[in-house]
Amino acid sequence: xxxxxxxxxxxxxxxxxxxxxxxxxxxxxxxxxxxxxxxxxxxxxxxxxxxxxxxxxxxxxxxxxxxxxxxxxxxxxxxxxxxxxxxxxxxxxxxxxxxxxxxxxxxxxxxxxxxxxxxxxxxxxxxxxxxxxxxxxxxxxxxxxxxxxxxxxxxxxxxxxxxxxxxxxxxxxxxxxxxxxxxxxxxxxxxxxxxxxxxxxxxxxxxxxxxxxxxxxxxxxxxxxxxxxxxxxxxxxxxxxxxxxxxxxxxxxxxxxxxxxxxxxxxxxxxxxxxxxxxxxxxxxxxxxxxxxxxxxxxxxxxxxxxxxxxxxxxxxxxxxxxxxxxxxxxxxxxxxxxxxxxxxxxxxxxxxxxxxx
Numbered sequence: 001x002x003x004x005x006x007x008x009x010x011x012x013x014x015x016x017x018x019x020x021x022x023x024x025x026x027x028x029x030x031x032x033x034x035x036x037x038x039x040x041x042x043x044x045x046x047x048x049x050x051x052x053x054x055x056x057x058x059x060x061x062x063x064x065x066x067x068x069x070x071x072x073x074x075x076x077x078x079x080x081x082x083x084x085x086x087x088x089x090x091x092x093x094x095x096x097x098x099x100x101x102x103x104x105x106x107x108x109x110x111x112x113x114x115x116x117x118x119x120x121x122x123x124x125x126x127x128x129x130x131x132x133x134x135x136x137x138x139x140x141x142x143x144x145x146x147x148x149x150x151x152x153x154x155x156x157x158x159x160x161x162x163x164x165x166x167x168x169x170x171x172x173x174x175x176x177x178x179x180x181x182x183x184x185x186x187x188x189x190x191x192x193x194x195x196x197x198x199x200x201x202x203x204x205x206x207x208x209x210x211x212x213x214x215x216x217x218x219x220x221x222x223x224x225x226x227x228x229x230x231x232x233x234x235x236x237x238x239x240x241x242x243x244x245x246x247x248x249x250x251x252x253x254x255x256x257x258x259x260x261x262x263x264x265x266x267x268x269x270x271x272x273x274x275x276x277x278x279x280x281x282x283x284x285x286x287x288x289x290x291x292x293x294x295x296x297x298x299x300x301x302x303x304x305x306x307x308x309x310x311x312x313x314x315x316x317x318x319x320x321x322x323x324x325x326x327x328x329x330x331x332x333x334x335x336x337x338x339x340x341x342x343x344x345x346x347x348x349x350x351x352x353x354x355x356x357x358x
Contacts, residue, residue, distance in 0.1 A: 030063070032056040032132070032197040037149035038232075038251050041191060042077045044143040051158040051167065052144065053090070053135030054195040055098060058127070067201035068124035069105070072134050075194035075252060077143035079111040086137035087119050088167055089197070091129040098133045098156060099176055103168050111142075115302050116194075116253045127199065134197045137167055145252070148191035152180035155193040194252065221319060222336050230338065233307055236262040240284050243352065244341070246305035253302045258288045260304060270351060271328045274321065278358035279330075280314055287349045296349060303345035308354050310342050320344035323351035330355075 034054055043052075058067070069089055086108055090101035105125030111117045133156070138144065146155070158173035159165070166172040181188030233244040240262035250258060263285045270283040286306070288296040310318040320342055321330040328351060333344040342354060 030199050032199055034154045034192045035147040037147050039148045040145045041148045042143050043146055045138045045140050048159055049139055049164055051135050051137045052193050053133045053156050054193055055133045055154055057131055059130050063201040065128050067127045067199050069197050069199045070124040071118055071120050071198040073116050073118040073196045074136050075145035076114045076117050077145055079113055080139045080142045081112040083139035084108045084110050086167055088135045089125045090133040091127050092131040093129045095131045099171050101133055134195050145194045146189050146191045147194055152189045153178045155179045157185045228338050239264040242309040243284050244307040249304040257291055260288055262286050271323050271330055274330050274332055277355035279353050279355050283353050285351050299348045303347035305343055306346045307341040307343040310354055314356050317356045318342045318354045320354050324348055
């Protein structure tokens with residue numbers, strides 16, 4: 001998902017992978033996004049390098065200043081790995097056109113493949129003004145996705161014919177304007193660039209890591225905001241009716257390249273539970289198929305969030321496990337608690353179940 005659920009899961013994976021003993025989370029606590037639908041349109045850069053950026057009004061976000069942006073993302077169709085991309089975060093005191101916005105932080109990165117590209121700033125970018133613009137200065141032939149819903153006035157383009165403009169001063173661009181069909185850009189995206197950012201402030205709250213088992217590496221459950229948007233989740237067919245998958249991961253992040261399928265397996269066929277855990281209730285077999293209808297045997301580059309509706313008696317301790325390899329064996333995964341669901345990032349086909357310490 002491009003929302004809080006995905007952000008917290010990624011945060012938890014990073015924290016547990018690095019075995020951090022602290023409960024403080026430095027990743028963004030709020031995702032800035034203008035997107036509202038699942039439909040995609042591909043846009044490409046021609047002629048000269050072009051800045052594409054999204055504006056975000058922070059006034060209604062419940063943030064206090066200074067705030068910090070630590071990650072920015074763009075949904076990529078086709079990358080140009082031979083040319084680095086400039087990444088710029090601008091801040092704007094008065095909103096409207098970003099022509100007078102000032103640079104809060106910038107970086108360069110090489111994008112090598114399609115999917116959602118995320119850049120993490122080594123030092124989070126400090127924001128002190130109520131409007132921010134997140135921009136990617138993209139090379140010729142680069143293709144990116146837009147959400148084909150919503151108001152295109154929130155995505156701006158900037159370029160100078162035949163040359164490069166000074167990205168630290170948007171006023172130096174010969175062409176600067178919204179992508180709603182009006183001059184001088186005169187391009188109507190009929191939607192919004194899939195550019196997002198993660199922002200934090202003291203008022204945004206810090207997720208809490210809740211230990212669920214002692215002495216088991218990688219175990220833990222993170223408590224999510226109860227208002228997390230679960231609308232992208234889709235339930236599998238009736239045989240797997242307590243298992244859900246994230247349609248935005250499949251349709252947007254992976255561009256529809258894979259289709260997840262699920263089969264309920266007799267629990268007696270499940271591999272043994274990892275030491276220190278007891279497997280509960282079901283055992284589902286999930287398989288990712290590519291767009292040629294062939295099962296995907298290797299890990300996919302962008303994981304798909306899966307959520308299990310756990311038994312209410314287990315929900316406070318439930319942890320997801322994935323069985324893979326030959327012979328199959330379970331690996332306990334970083335798990336996010338959202339209401340009566342527990343969720344984890346799944347990057348390969350295998351058997352899925354949930355466990356409790358025991």
